Amino acid sequence: xxxxxASGWRVESRSGSQVVLVRGQPVNHVLHAFLTVFSCxxxxxxxxxxxxxxxxxxxxxxxxxxxxxxxxxxx
Numbered sequence: 001x002x003x004x005x006a007s008g009w010r011v012e013s014r015s016g017s018q019v020v021l022v023r024g025q026p027v028n029h030v031l032h033a034f035l036t037v038f039s040c041x042x043x044x045x046x047x048x049x050x051x052x053x054x055x056x057x058x059x060x061x062x063x064x065x066x067x068x069x070x071x072x073x074x075x
Contacts, residue, residue: 001061001069009059017063020074024056 001019005011009021032047058074 004059012058019061021059021061022056024054026056027051027054 001021004021009023012020012022014020027047027050029047029051032043032050035043036047060072060074062070062072064070
């Protein structure tokens with residue numbers, strides 16, 4: 001888990017035998033809508049690019065009964 005945190009993942013939630021890690025930030029659509037209107041639609045190109053490229057990734061790490069770490073990718 002420490003390797004994932006070092007590569008940009010952060011802990012979103014934690015319970016007894018499970019931790020959910022997340023990487024990335026969601027796009028702030030309100031801010032980009034304001035900038036698009038303020039710039040007479042020029043900023044819309046940047047907004048569309050960010051919306052297409054930006055992803056939020058989640059992984060759930062669980063410790064099973066034998067002590068092995070099981071990774072499950074989440075949407």
